[in-house]
Amino acid sequence: MNLAMSENAIITCALAILVLPLASYALTFFFGKKLPRKGDFIGVTFVGAAWLLAIRIFLQFWQQSDPSFRVEAGFTWVDLGGFSIDAGILVDGMTSVMLMVVTTVSFFVHLYSTGYMHGDRRYERFFAFLGFFTFSMIGIVLSNNLFFLYVFWELVGLASYLLIGFFFHKHSAANANKKAFLTNRVGDWGFWLGILTFFTATGTLNYFELFAHVHAGTIQGTLLTFAGLGLFMGCLGKSAQMPLHIWLPDAMEGPTPVSALIHAATMVAAGVYMVARLFPLFGPTALLVVCYVGGITAFVAATIALVKTDFKRVLAFSTLSQLGYMVMSLGAGDSVNAMFHLTTHAMFKGLLFLTAGSVIHAVHSQEITDMGGLRKKMPITFLTYMVGTLALAGVPGLSGFYSKDGILGSTLAMGMVNGHYLPFILGIVAALLTPFYMFRLTFRAFFGKPADQERYDHAHESPWTMTVPLIGLAILAIFVSGFNTADKGWFSKFAAPYDVAAIAAQYPIESAGHHLVVAEHAGESHAEAAHAEMVDPHGGEHAVAEGHGEEHGGHHDIHHTAHVRAMMMSIAMVILGILGAWWVYFLHRIDPSKLQARLPGVYRVLQGQYFFDELYAATVYRFTLWWSHLCSAFDRIVVDGIVNGTGYLTRMVSFVSGSFDRYVVDGAVNGVAAVLQGAGEGFRRVQTGRIQTYLVYVAASVLILILIYRVL
């Protein structure tokens, strides 16, 4: 079968994928109430069409088998003489995979929502927002420059805000969406600073031109590190990494399909996608920070998930933990496995959230203390949930195993090269905790005796609109890995580390000198040395971790050894974790409440989510409050003082001016009037109305005139 598409066809397809959800949004938003079934079929069919187009592009790239093949198209959006901003889209292997991920999950979530949200008061609005989100997310994926990446970045933030607060009449939901939005603002502030730094230093926002600039050394050293960390702050916010992770657990206040689509599968992965996409822009120091942040997040979130009893919250912390893995992988220089884990995670975590929704739909509670024994009542939900759980736990054969294994291998390899073992240790401990808390959830919710007989009796399997997406995602969660790690399996056709030297050759930098500060003070003699350094901007360790150590023979061995060791350890961890959960929560050999009583401090810290919220309440919020009190006092005393003083002064001046008016100006006016009135009073007498009097005047006047005439 010939699947070849021209570049134009690919661009057209990509644009159609972008526009279809937007059209769905517009139609359901404006006409949803009037359409039959409130227009839900528009969302499902339009996103379904986008999904088919995404498959089309995906197949094209499958056939192409060349990760460096890419298609770019765009036009100048703003031309301000000194600089211009382009609007453009980029389609390459990574894009095609992301398009698949986004449209697949989005389609299933649309379908699922027709069942889950059935009968909601703002049903059509929900589909409109889903379409809006899908559009924005696809915009992030397709954008070929930092500016439009940022624009769509903010749009998904808005969509997330609208959907978390979908049940805005609930106080907690209204607070959660504010929290998510404001926390993201902190990250986006850094993100924007990073973008501006790159733009100031290089004068371009296009990804590949930026790579060429970094390669040529236009921006380097500390500035590159800080610019990279700026970009990473965007990832901190959007992908909910420590310490900006606090919004994601609260975001579970949104409807469950939203949690599946936005807060598990796609939007929170945008940060990972962004870092992977802009990978050459991160210097070695920045990457080390990224790696530690990811490792710590993976570990901390996994420990919190151990004690949470809210079904969705456990999954939320699990999401945090998995995102931590991806970020850790990026930091270890392995962007390919990060993207691979993103893909597999999108499938199995989207699936897990949808099963959670199905369970919540059935028992009308999110607390696992209200569940138990549900596997008999909801067989399809249970089976698909098990697929998701096993994949997330990293059981060999399911997708999660291969991606997580790749990440742990790369992290271990990084540790073996540069001695930073801590991220790997945190990662492997999290790999032990993951199956434990997932099976805790499984045993509490689906096995054992029903905790609440009434809820249990009421529970039933969900309608087909909800189970079909579950089955679809479950199949994907099994097969999406292709039973191989990212650099060996099908994924290597779609994503490979950027060949920065080749990209630099395509975008010759005319002269590094005219691009402002950074290049100028580097000077001529330094430029040579810098260039030599920047041939491989990420240093030896990352070349290793990427697993393409052709020119580094020894490193290849390390990589291989690391992978084997990591795989052994992670399999051991999975078995230990599952057995542990089985021991505690199925056989009840250890009573968790006794453990809890013996370690009250640990339990309090975990249940309190390491008191991050309290910490922020004590520092950031208190500071903000203090600062606003200060500002308000300044307002009251200084600004109000100035205003009132000015008012008082004006009153004084106007009093004087008023007096002048009253006595001098009015006096003059009244005086003139009085004189005229007096004169009028006098002359009134002259006019008697008697015709004969007038005749006397006439005669007298004539006499006088004659007299004057005579005399003169």
Place this chain on the structure above:
Amino acid sequence: MMDVGLSHFVVVSALLFCLGLFAVMKRRNAVGILMGVELILNSANLNFVAFSRYVQHTIDGQIMATFVIVLAAAEAAVALAIVLAMFRNFGNVNAATATSLKR
């Protein structure tokens, strides 16, 4: 017997004018005022005739005087109509009471 010359006519005319003017100014009765006006017109007529006889030696002045007589007749007709209207409005023909213009 002294010759009657232009100056005599002019003096008589002036006296007539003054009498007419005095009548117009001082009479209360509107009809009296009308009579004063006739006196003034006739003093003017006397002047016309005298000057045409002694100065110009033409009959232009006499023609003019004829015109004035005709005009005076017309004027008397109009004025008497006014006096009638006045009597109807004010109940008398006293010029001093017709002071509506003042208001």
